[in-house]
Amino acid sequence: MSSRGGLSVPAHESVDVESALRELYDVHYARLAGWTAKLVGDPDTAHDLASEAFVKLYREFAKVDEPRPWLYTVTANLVRDHWRKRGREAAAYQRHEAGRDLVTPAPxxxxxxxxxxxxxxxxxxxxxxxxxxxxxxLPVATVARQLEKSEGTVKRDLFDARQRMAQMLGETR
Structure with a gap:
């Protein structure tokens, strides 16, 4: 027996993929969508991204050993793509608005x-x-496996991220 995100799946036996996915969906979808909503700030977009992650899981199910971390990794990448798109849209909007004579103070x-x-x-x-x-x-070891990095690299990346965010948020020591 192997475990798939809290599900016991017999090794080397055919798995009813739809039943397994339905159970994974029932267990993980609401939390994944809620997590995503906190990141993107929009529940509708969050549900779209979480749903897209499950569609990708359906396509890749045979290759996925740990569905929960896999879903969060895929969704994190979808969120990252969403943020990039929003950044490009904001830049385009600013270029468009730059020609106007409206003067508004910078926040x-x-x-x-x-x-x-x-x-x-x-x-x-x-x-x-x-x-x-x-x-x-997700634990550091799981993040490292999902991103195919060493645990030491993940720890260093977390340290660097905390340092950068502290500077951005104006935290002083």
Whole structure:
């Protein structure tokens, strides 16, 4: 017997994929969608991204040993893609609005920066590690396996991310 995200799956036997996925969905979907909503700030988008992760799991089910960490890793990558798209859209909007003569004061960075903004501002290699470890509550060893990195590298990435976020959020020692 092997375990698939809390499910016991007989090794080397054919698995009713739809039943296994239905059970995984029942166990993990709500929490995954809630986690995603906290990251993207929009419940509808969060449900879309969580659903997309399950569609990808359906396609890759035979290759996935640990569905829960796999789902969070895929969803973290989907969130990262979402943030990139939103960044490109914001830049395009700013270019479009730049030609207008409206003068609005810039918001005070210190009062508008959130932890989500700080995480978004991290480089990809640090952002995904933070999302998986701190937001999805996956152990360092699991994050390392999912990202195909050593545990030491994941620990160093977490340290670097904390340092950068502390600077961004104005934390002093």
């Amino acid at each position: 005070d960075h210190a009062t508008t920066l959130t932890v989500r903004d700080a995480v978004q501002a991290l480089p990809d290699r640090l952002r995904v590690v933070v999302l998986l470890h701190y937001f999805a509550d």
